[in-house]
Every structure is written in structure tokens, then in C-alpha cells.
Amino acid sequence: MKVLLLGYGKMGKTIEKIAQERGHEIVGRIDVHNRADLETLGQTDVDAAIEFSSPESAEENLRYCLKRGWPVVCGTTGWLDHRAEIETMCRETAGAFFYASNYSIGVNLFFRLNKILARFMKSYPSYHVSMTEIHHTEKKDAPSGTAITLAEGIIDQLPAKKRWINEVEPQEDAVPIESLREGTVPGTHVVRYESDVDDIEIKHTAHSRQGFALGAVVAAEWLVGKQGVFGMEDLLGETATV
């Protein structure tokens, strides 16, 4: 597979290594300084683009890929106010777009566990839900995309919770998300239910970026030849061996 990397930072470089180990060819490494190189790539030079850039640049990059007819896997967080427009453009152009706030298998299992736990906790209103996410100090967005997906899973299950807030002070109708930025932490997420007498916590700790990068490459392999808007539920429904 001929892979175009849009965003060549920490994730772009980790994805490059894994893609090459899996036998793929990297046909472009685009960052903020060499965007003009995109114009030199022809329609058939790219089988799949993998977009891990910044909250400010993702939407433009995605529009560009869809315009060029390149299937695109996106992992960038913090741009989702524009998600509906990109999904519409994908359908209108008969393109292929895959998005996940987190590509690691472990986190996607954690998403499921989070929903199951929230469903249980619905019957125990004396427990107060809150979340903490910890990431490296270079992270641009807060809360993390993963934390937002977890909060959405809780809001789906707990009728009293209508929204998330990125602050620690509790509010009756909100899931509070605390965002901590420490050293080089790849990504840690904790969901907590606290009562006067005890606490229940579930936690996912990424040890490196390998899991995110492998998931993104597998998603690109899966996306080639498809049309539509996809996410991890579509991929994991079919793949047990990632």
C-alpha cells in the first residue's frame, strides 16, 4: 500500500515505522513546512492517507484528501466541531473517511467497559462520576479526544448527565474531566465513581504510542477499496487479530 503521511510529528514518525514493517511504502511526509509537495502527487500515487496533525489543520487536510479521492484515516483530536461537514463531504464525493479518537485496541476495549460500568452505575445515584486524563506537555487540546469519547459513553447511559465539563468542580448535570499535562506521558485515562464510603475506578495506561500507530495502519489497510464513513466499531467487528 502507498501511504501518505499528513502530519509528520510524534505520531507520523511512529506510524511510518510500523507501516514500513508491514511492507507499505511511504509516498509523502507532509508537515506544516512542505504542504506544496501534495500537489506533486497524482491520483494513483496514494492508496491511503493517514492524518495525524493538529486541531487547526485537520479539517483542511481532510477536505484536500477527499477532493483528491484519497481514502483518509484521521486520528487528530480537537477539530470535531467540523466532523459533520467532513462526513457530508465524504458521502457527497463517494470518498472513504475513517475516524477514531483513539486507535489502540486496549482503549477500544476500555470504551466498551466504560459503557458497561456506566449502565451498572445508573442504579446507584449515590456514586458521583468523574474522569482524569493525563498526557505529555506538548499536547495542544484538552480534554483529550479519548476523554470526550469516554464522557459521551457515560452520558449515553446516565440520564442525569447531559454534558461534560473540563473542570474538576462537580455540577449535577455534567461529567467533570480533569486534564493534567506531565512530562512525556503517552496517554492515561481514569473513570471514577465516588461515594461517601468507597470508590470504584477503571484505568487505561498507554505505555507508548505503538498501539495508537498500529491501529491507524490497520485501519488504513482495511479502508482501501471501501466507500463511506467508518470508525473503530466497523473495524473491530471484522478484525480479531490486531
Ligand SMILES: NC(=O)C1=CN([C@@H]2O[C@H](COP(=O)(O)OP(=O)(O)OC[C@H]3O[C@@H](n4cnc5c(N)ncnc54)[C@H](OP(=O)(O)O)[C@@H]3O)[C@@H](O)[C@H]2O)C=CC1
Ligand atoms: N487517535 C489517536 O489514536 C491518537 C491521536 N493523536 C492526535 O494526533 C495529533 C498529532 O499528535 P502528535 O503526532 O503527538 O503531534 P505532533 O505535534 O508531534 O505532530 C503534529 C505534526 O503535524 C504537523 N502539522 C501541523 N500543521 C500541519 C498542516 N497544516 N499540514 C500538515 N501537517 C501539519 C506538525 O508540523 P510542525 O512540527 O512543523 O508544526 C507536526 O509535524 C494530535 O491531535 C493528537 O491528539 C495522538 C495519538 C493517538
Ligand SMILES: O=C(O)C1=N[C@H](C(=O)O)C[C@H](O)C1
Ligand atoms: O495527543 C496525544 O498524545 C493523544 N491524543 C489522543 C487523544 O486526545 O485522546 C489519543 C491518545 O490519548 C494520545
